[in-house]
Amino acid sequence: MQLESVQGASDALAAQGYLADRQLAMAVHLAAVLEQPLLLEGEAGVGKTEVARALAAATGARLIRLQCHEGIDLHHAVYDWDYARQLLALRAAEGGVDEGELFSRRFLLRRPLLDAVEADPELPVVLLIDEIDRADDEFEAFLLEFLSDFAVTIPELGTIAARRRPIVLLTSNRTRELHDALKRRCLYHWIDYPSPERERQIVAARLPGVPEEIATRVVAAVARLREHGDLYKLPGVGETIVWARALLALGDEASLEETLGVALKVHEDVLRVLERGVLEGV
Amino acid sequence: MVRRLSDLTAVLRAQGTRVGVGELLGAVRCLREVDCSSREEVRLALRTVLCSARADLERFELAFTAVYGDERAGLERDDPLAQLGQIERAVMPRVGIADPRGGDAAPDAEAVPAAWSEVELLREKDFARYTDDEMALARELIARLARRHPTRLSRRTRATRRRAEVPDLRRTVHASLRTGGEPLHRRWREPTRRPRQLVLVCDVSGSMAPYARMLMQYMHASVAARRRVEAFAFGTRLTRITQELAGRDHDHALERAAAAVTDFSGGTRIGAAIAELNRAHGRRIGRGAVIVILSDGWDRGDPEQLDAEMARLRRAAHRLVWLNPLAAHPDYQPLARGMQAAVPHTDRLLAGNSLASLEQLASIMEEM
Secondary structure, three states, rough: OHOOOOOHHHHHHOOOOOOOHHHHHHHHHHHHHHOOOOOEEEOOOOOOOHHHHHHHHHHHOOEEEOOOOOOOOHHHHOEEHHHHHHHHHHHOOOOOHHHHHHHHHHOOOHHHHHHHHHHOOOOOEEEEEEEHHHHOHHHHHHHHHHHHHHHHEEEEOOEEEEOOOOOOEEOOOOOOOOOHHHHHHOEEEEEEOOOOHHHHHHHHHHHHOHHHHHHHHHHHHHHHHHHOOOOOOOOOHHHHHHHHHHHHHHHOOOOOOHHHHHHOOOHHHHHHHHHHHOOOOO | HHHHHHHHHHHHHHHHOOOOHHHHHHHHHHHHHHHOHHHHHHHHHHHHHHHOOOOHHHHHHHHHHHHHHOOOOOOOOHHHHHHHHOOHHHHHHOOOOOOOOOOOOOOOOOHHHHHHHHHHHHHOHHHHOOOOOHHHHHHHHHHHOOOOOEEEEEEEEEEEEEOEEOOOOHHHHHHHHHHOOOHHHHOEEEEEEOOOOHHHHHHEEHHHHHHHHHHHHHHHHHHHOOOOEEEEEEEEOEEOOHHHOOOOOHHHHHHHHHHHHOOOOOOOOOHHHHHHHHHHHHHHHHOEEEEEOOOOOOOOOHHHHHHHHHHHHHHEEEEEEEEHHHHHHOOOOOHHHHHHHHHHHOOOOOOOOOHHHHHHHHHHHHHO
C-alpha cells in the first residue's frame, strides 16, 4: 500500500490535492503501519480535518466521521435504540413482543463508532474523531477504552470487536488540554501554518487554473496578516483559498482591502489592518 | 455508643456530608466488628463507612475530633499547633456542639456557623498584614473556598423522577413492557450541571506583592481542586501557570509557578497582558468562562489599549470579575488610570484582600 513509506504517504496525499510536509507524512505513515491513532492539533483552518478526507480518498477507504460536541455520549457515538419504533412495535403487537425481540438489530441505530467497528474487513476505513476537545472528560475516558481494543459492548447484544483496525485520526483545537492517558495512546502531530512557498502550491493544487499573480498576492497578504502579531484571529489556509477564489471571481477590479472580510472575521482586526495600512504594497 | 454515633452524623450533616440511615446502620454494624476501646480503630472504621468522597475525609476528621474528643488533649504539646498564638488558633476549625456525653439534644445545624464566627478575626484581616503562621493557617480555609465554583447547565442529561423537559424514551420503553406495551408511565431526563470554565489572572507586579502570595495560594487551590481552571500571572508580560500550579503539593507548585514567572515584583502593563490573553490563549479561555482578574489597577501601559482589550475579553466571557485589594477601603474610588479604563467592562468589583472577600467571590461565583 502507498502508506508503507513516508514518501508514499506524501505522494498519496498530494495526489488528492493535500500537500503535506515531511513530518505530517511521517505521522500518517506511522499511524498506518503501527495501527495507532494519530492526534492532530493546530490552529483553526490549517487543514486538520482535510488530512482525513485526503487520506481516505488516497487509500480508497471509507471515511467515517464522528463530530464531537458538548455533551456527546455513548448514544450519540456508538449506538442507540430506535425507541419510537420500539413503542410502535409494542403497541402493534399489543404487548405480545418479548424483550429479546425488542432489543434486536432491527431496532438498533448504528452511530459512527459502531459503524467503524462493524465495517467489512475487505474495505479499509478511516475513522475521523473531529474536535475531541469539545467532548467532556467522561467521553474521553470512554474513547480511551475504545481506542485500545476497538470493541464495543451493547448489553442486549454482547461485545462486537473490529475485525480490522481502521486508521484513526483525532483532531483537537486545544480549547482545553486533553487527558494525558489519551495523548499517550496516540501519535501526535502539530500542524503549523505552511510556509508562503508551500501555501502557494496549496492554492495552485486546490484551485487549478488560478493565475500565478493572484496566488502570489493572496499568499503574501495572508503572510503579512499572520506576521502582524496584533490580531485576535489569524487567517488559516482555508481563508487563503477562499480569498484567492474571491479575487478570481472579481477579476480586475479586485482589491485586497475591500475583500478583507474573507480573511478576517473580527471587526477590530479589520479596522486595525485598514488603519495601519498593513496590506499596503501587496 | 449509638448516641455518640448520632452526634457524629449530625455534625457531619451540618457540615454538608451526606449521611443517610444506610450509612448509620453500616456504622453500627462495623463498630460491632472492631475493638471499640481503641479510638484509632473506631476512627478508621467509621471513616470507611461514613465517607464517600475525598472531600468528606477532612470533614470527617473534624467531626470525629469534635465528638470523640482530641486524643492529644492530655499529651505533651510539642506539635506546631501548640506554638501558635491566640489569633492563629482562632482560625482553627471548631464545631460548636453541646458536650456529647451530656446527652441533651443532638446538636443542631445552626451551631456550626456560630462556631465559625470565631474565625472572624482572621477572616477580615488584610492579607498584607498576615504573618507567615497565619498564611499557613489560612491555607485550609482558602482550599475550602476554592472548591466552590461556578457551574453551568450541560447538554448531558440524567434520569429524573420529576417531570422535566426531555422525555426519557429508553426508560419509557422499559416501563411500558410492564404495562403490556402501553406507555402509561412516562419517564424524563433533565440536564446536569457542569463546572463552568474559570480563568484566574493575577497581577504579580511590585504594588501587588503583599497580596500576590495569598492570591497565588488561592489560584493553586483552585487549580488543584478541579479541572476547567486556567491560571495566569502577569507583570509586564503574561505567563500561563496552570501546569506549574497543578498537583497537590502546595509548596512545590508555588515554587514552580514562581520560577515560571520572570517578572515578579516588577512594573505593570495590564493592557498588554490582557492583549496576550485575548490572542495567544483565546481558544483556551473559550466562550462562557468566568474570568477573575486580581490586580490593583496601577498600570504603566496604555489605557486605551486596556480599554479595548477589556472590551474584547468581556465579550468572550460569561462574567468578568475584578478583585482589587484597594477597593477594601470604604472611600475607595477607581481613580487609577488602569481601573478607570477597566471598571466599565467588569461585572463586579470586589476587594479580594481578605478571606472574607474571597468568600464573597465564592458565593458570587456559585450564583453565576
